[in-house]
Structure formats: structure tokens, C-alpha cells
Amino acid sequence: MDLRLDELPVWFLRIFAAWFGLIWGSFLNVVIYRVPRGLSVVRPASACPGCKTPIRAWDNVPVLSYVILRGRARCCGAPMSPRYPAVELLGGLLSVAILEAIVLRMPGSTFATRAAAVYLADFALTMGLLAAAFIDVEHMILPDSITLSGIVLGVTTATLRGLTTKASIVGAVVGFLIVWLPFTFLYKLLLKRTGMGLGDAKLLALAGAWFGWPGAVFVLFAGAIQGSVWALLLFAFGVKAKIPESVQAELDELRALAEQGDEEAKRELAEDPLAEDDAAARPRLPFGPFLILACLELLLAGPWIERFVAPLSAF
Numbered sequence: 001m002d003l004r005l006d007e008l009p010v011w012f013l014r015i016f017a018a019w020f021g022l023i024w025g026s027f028l029n030v031v032i033y034r035v036p037r038g039l040s041v042v043r044p045a046s047a048c049p050g051c052k053t054p055i056r057a058w059d060n061v062p063v064l065s066y067v068i069l070r071g072r073a074r075c076c077g078a079p080m081s082p083r084y085p086a087v088e089l090l091g092g093l094l095s096v097a098i099l100e101a102i103v104l105r106m107p108g109s110t111f112a113t114r115a116a117a118v119y120l121a122d123f124a125l126t127m128g129l130l131a132a133a134f135i136d137v138e139h140m141i142l143p144d145s146i147t148l149s150g151i152v153l154g155v156t157t158a159t160l161r162g163l164t165t166k167a168s169i170v171g172a173v174v175g176f177l178i179v180w181l182p183f184t185f186l187y188k189l190l191l192k193r194t195g196m197g198l199g200d201a202k203l204l205a206l207a208g209a210w211f212g213w214p215g216a217v218f219v220l221f222a223g224a225i226q227g228s229v230w231a232l233l234l235f236a237f238g239v240k241a242k243i244p245e246s247v248q249a250e251l252d253e254l255r256a257l258a259e260q261g262d263e264e265a266k267r268e269l270a271e272d273p274l275a276e277d278d279a280a281a282r283p284r285l286p287f288g289p290f291l292i293l294a295c296l297e298l299l300l301a302g303p304w305i306e307r308f309v310a311p312l313s314a315f
């Protein structure tokens, strides 16, 4: 069991990482569809969204099946969303990126078991964040099942990243507070409405658990800058950000229930910033994907970012 990193053939590691990422990317498509709808990710097996025919294994090969079938289901010709191969491809690319940017930069004398633990932890984080980003784009929600388990994984694997468990816990608390305090608590206190969702606060707690409190601060600022650039681009090209269809449908359903006197629906509407009457106060861009992008940047380019940010700390 004392195999070392430099005893493993690099070509094998690269092929394995690409294959592993593609396979899990395929599973993420199931997660992205089912988790926000409250469905099990394990059962039933994948079926065609058009005609419910079970999808055969050889029509479910990541990326390749989509290309061979030219984006249409074999059973009924229903168009398949390009999101499916895109998520699979991203899974493969991010997996290889973790191998190249993190694992293969560890000293060659590192035990293979330790290198594998680092790879698996970072891979689990990356896949969770990838799913969360796509779910947030479609539903404007960051599922607790992803953010909370990400925090737990971050704390339990902290020492793999040279972080103490204490620093990881402090990071999680600071990460939560830098969003919750100004954007949720004070906003509500002063303006009597909800500013940013708790989901974003939990995502920042995750960033703190993985990268310590300076990492959480970086993710918040880098996420805000990237989100602003995107909003400016949309504005410059005259694209109006709209609430996603699925979110609109969920809101319509809640409003119908509330009109019938459903107390639970009324309470949910009152707490949901998306249901705000004042259109100008309604958030239209999910912030999660920009925070997640910043998390991945920090994970994959951490040492480079530190060198870039270090001179700023002199001020």
C-alpha cells in the first residue's frame, strides 16, 4: 500500500480522470432534473422525457450518444436538450483539470492513497457545485442537500488541503455570516424584505469550509464582480433577464393555492424574494452560478490567485 504518485503512469491517470468525469457528468444530469423536483436520484432508471421509454445503456454513452443520435431520442425523435452533453463534457473536463492542476502538482513522493483522497474530495466538490449551478439557473434555488453536504465534506477533508479543522469551521461560519448578516438580516430589518437567499449564505459557508475565511471573502467578491460583468453584458446587448419558466410556474401554482386560502402557500410567498410585488426589487439573475465559478477558480488556480492577491494585502 505504499505506492507513490510518480510510480503511476500519467496516461492512465488522464484517461481514468476523463472517463470518470464523463460518467459522473451523465449522473449529474439526473441530479439536475430530479433533485429540485423532489424525486429520487436512484430510481427509476432514466426514461425518455418525450415518451417515457426506458433509455438503453448504449444510448446513454456520455456525449457520444448525443452526437450519434444528432440530439434526438431514438424512441420517438423528441429533441434532447444540449444541456445533457454539455454537463457530461464539463464533468470530464473538470475532472481532468483537477488531475492536472492539483494532483499532478503534488510531489512525486506523495502516497498514491493520499493523492487519490485529494482527487476524490475535490472531484465530489466540483460535481456537487456543477449540479448546483445548473439547478440554480433553472430554478433559482441552491439545494440544501448539495450545500450542506459540501460543508460537511469540506470540514472533514480540511487537513488534505493543509487547513486545520478549526480554520475550516471558522471559515464556514465567516462565510455564512458575510452573506447572511448584510444581505439577509440587515436587509430584512431595514427594508422589510429579503435581499439574498439563505442558499447563497450556505454556499459561502461551503467556500469557507473548503478554503478558509480568506477563500470565502474571495469567492464573495469574485462572484459579485463576475455577476456584475454578466449583468452589464446582458444590458449592453439589450437582453432582459427574465425569471426562468419553471420558477414562474412554481410561483403561479403557489399564488393559486394562496388565493384558495392555503396558509402554507401564503407564508412561502411572503418569504420568497422572487414573489416580491415591486418588480425592481425582484432578483432576476441567480447569484449561485457566479459564486460557484469563483469557487472553481479558487480550487483550480488557488496558488496563482494567491500570488495575484498577495500584493493587495499590503494596503
Ligand SMILES: [Zn+2]
Binding pocket: 048, 049, 050, 051, 052, 053, 073, 074, 075, 076, 077, 078
Ligand atoms: Zn421517446
